[in-house]
Amino acid sequence: MSLGLKGIFCHLCFLRSEFSFKETWRHSLILSFQTLGVVYGRFSTAPLYVFGTIQTTNFKSNETAYEYFSFLFWTLTIVSLLKYTFIVLRADDNGEGGIFALYSLLCRHCKVGLLPNDRSTEEIMQHEECYQLSSGLQRSLSNIKYTSSTDAEQTISDDLRKYVPVPSACVITVGLFILQYYGTHKIGFMFAPIVTIWLLFISGVGMYNVFHWDPKIFSAISPVYMYRFVRKINKASWKSLNSILLCVAGSETMFTDLGHFSRRSIKLTFVCLIYPALVLCYAGQAAFISKHWNGTENFNHLSESVPKHLRHVFILLSLLASAVGSQATITATFSIINQCLTLGCFPRVKVIHTSDKRLGQVYIPDVNWLLMALSLSVTIGFHDVTRIANAAGMAIVFGMIVTTCMMSLVIALYWEKSLFVSGCFLIFFGFVEAVYVSACMLSFHKGAWYLFVISAVSFTIMLAWHYGTMKKYEFDLQNRVSTEWLTDYSPGLGVSRVRGIGLIYTDIVTGIPAFFSHFITNLPAFHQVLIFVSFKPHPVPCVPPSERYLVGRVGNKDYRIYRCIVRYGYCDQVRDTDNFEEQIIGSIGEFISLEESDSESLASPEGRMMIVGKPLVESNALIPIHDTTSVAGSTNIANNETLASPSGDFIERKTAVRRKKVRFLIPEGGARMRLSVREELQELIDARESGTAYFLGQSHLTVRDDSNFLKKFLIMAFVFLDRNCREPPVALNIPHAALVEVGMVYII
Structure with a gap:
């Protein structure tokens, strides 16, 4: 069927x-x-x-x-x-x-x-x-x-x-x-x-x-x-x-x-x-x-x-x-x-x-x-x-x-x-x-x-860009940490949970990225809700919004750790939207609601990934409420950006803008939800109100001393290009006060 x-x-x-x-x-x-x-x-x-x-x-x-x-x-x-x-x-x-x-x-x-x-x-x-x-x-x-x-x-x-x-x-x-x-x-x-x-x-x-x-x-x-x-x-x-x-x-x-x-x-x-x-x-x-x-x-x-x-x-x-x-x-x-x-x-x-x-x-x-x-x-x-x-x-x-x-x-x-x-x-x-x-x-x-x-x-x-990106990705795959390390062994290391949401941006879609385990090892604490976010391109022009997000769990339900894979085509501008955080939170809420009727949600060790992409205004889990607040010198936008308006004209967004603050509520029909689902959604809302931190890995590539000249040249060229090109698109929309960059040395 x-x-x-x-x-x-x-x-x-x-x-x-x-x-x-x-x-x-x-x-x-x-x-x-x-x-x-x-x-x-x-x-x-x-x-x-x-x-x-x-x-x-x-x-x-x-x-x-x-x-x-x-x-x-x-x-x-x-x-x-x-x-x-x-x-x-x-x-x-x-x-x-x-x-x-x-x-x-x-x-x-x-x-x-x-x-x-x-x-x-x-x-x-x-x-x-x-x-x-x-x-x-x-x-x-x-x-x-x-x-x-x-x-x-x-x-x-x-x-x-x-x-x-x-x-x-x-x-x-x-x-x-x-x-x-x-x-x-x-x-x-x-x-x-x-x-x-x-x-x-x-x-x-x-x-x-x-x-x-x-x-x-x-x-x-x-x-x-x-x-x-x-x-x-x-x-x-x-x-x-x-x-x-x-x-x-x-x-x-x-x-x-x-x-x-x-x-x-x-x-x-x-x-x-x-x-x-x-x-x-x-x-x-x-x-x-x-x-x-x-x-x-x-x-x-x-x-x-x-x-x-x-x-x-x-x-x-x-x-x-x-x-x-x-x-x-x-x-x-x-x-x-x-x-x-x-x-x-x-x-x-x-x-x-x-x-x-x-x-x-x-x-x-x-x-x-x-x-x-x-x-x-x-x-x-x-x-x-x-x-x-x-x-x-x-x-x-x-x-x-x-x-x-x-x-x-x-x-x-x-x-x-x-x-x-x-x-x-x-x-x-x-x-x-x-x-x-x-x-x-x-x-x-x-x-x-x-x-x-x-x-x-x-x-x-x-x-050089391809080679450096490939080697960096290989390093991430080889040095990732298992999910059990975070969910089972971390409590034994004295790791505490703090209020709020932690958004961890990573290129890998399984396991825990090495830079985050490096962070936990040196600072044994992470947020009450963790979301591992990965952007994955597809060789298509556009991915429909209804099929954009793949959401699943990392570990047991009680850990409140999720994984969200954002899929986009080569003409999509997913990472340039100001409401991206709201979309992620709404997708997580939709996943929690849909998971209630999915008997196979925990079929695999990494958790069953589900496609969610329903617009927030039609969500059955969380209802967004927009409050416009004036933010002088807002850090939500790192640089002045020039965008096209629907009429085709350009609008320059200044650093002093009126930003929409989105809050979430459980719908009126939420009383019919299972109690565990309602509690998890409420915990997600409370964590969002407490604040959000964004974790980005900052790689420092070095070449082994015994490497040949071609390898050294390509890595040096990649490092030069990486330092002098524009910041990753996802970093442009992150408030500087909430950004945590974790540096790691990548030995290639």
């Missing part, structure tokens, strides 16, 4: 997830308009440097323009239209996209995880009630090493140097990054008209050039011209394919920015506007080049194909479009860093959600200013647009290769297609991308090296 109920519940949850992402056509059109200003800036500015970065000496005849256009057309069609628009966009993870979304799907269906995990933890995290989702919420503290390949597109595609002096280009670049504060929604509406006018302009010019110079240019769509190009290939012409690759710049960001918009809006915009506009633009430019290849020196630049009386309009629009061109990469970088940060594979940075409707719309100030510094360094340091194009091309193709490899696994393991289908996808698209990799490697010394420097630094940071 339980299996039947579980199956029905899972089916209903699946239907709920399907219909929750349905959107009206009106909403799709609005999002489609916004994608023009955010997602497709890279695509729209590609014509500025695709033909323009090819050496003029590579054009031997009018046939050369035909051959390059053939490569352009089929690369744009195969990679951007076929691969990303019609295949990869379907592999979203509940609306989220990017390489991490693919990894997330594989993580759940293949049980992939790079951090250590003990069997007892796995059993607890996989525990299910009849009303729990039976799939998708398995524990996985995941890491992803390919982020640098996705966000390494950087903002180095800035082509402003071609039209304006370096100082002006730097000013425009700084202005672009300052605008990121306002969020995807406002930026999309702000930039979309610019991209729309630009696309209509270049497609119109392209159409004019086709009919005016060479109407036969569309015959170059035939793959025969690509064969002719390959047949007479040499090193110089093969290297020029690196420039052709730039026509698909922005394909990866279509998928990565999926969380900011929707699949339908991104696909609709590309198929109906972006693709035909770019084909017309490239066709017109190729038609112009076919008649002027032996003429002026800069015949292959887009500006030369524009009629002279429209040159001033072109310069103005190209300046504006170039400024917008980097927006897609900036937004994609925010998405990827946010996803990786939530799963603990990137140093802690501040994340601001800029929309209450689209969870994927985020702004990360630290990353924003870092990208701005990198963009300025490229603008000032590189004196040739071709060098920038070489670096951008290398970043583009490596990101695509990673997506192709992971997508082939998704097709076989998640979509459950045959290995033949998966292999065909890998071989077909992998071959196309391998061709461009070989072309990019020929230009390694001319700009592409910059990508490898940035990638090496990013990889080192992620590797």
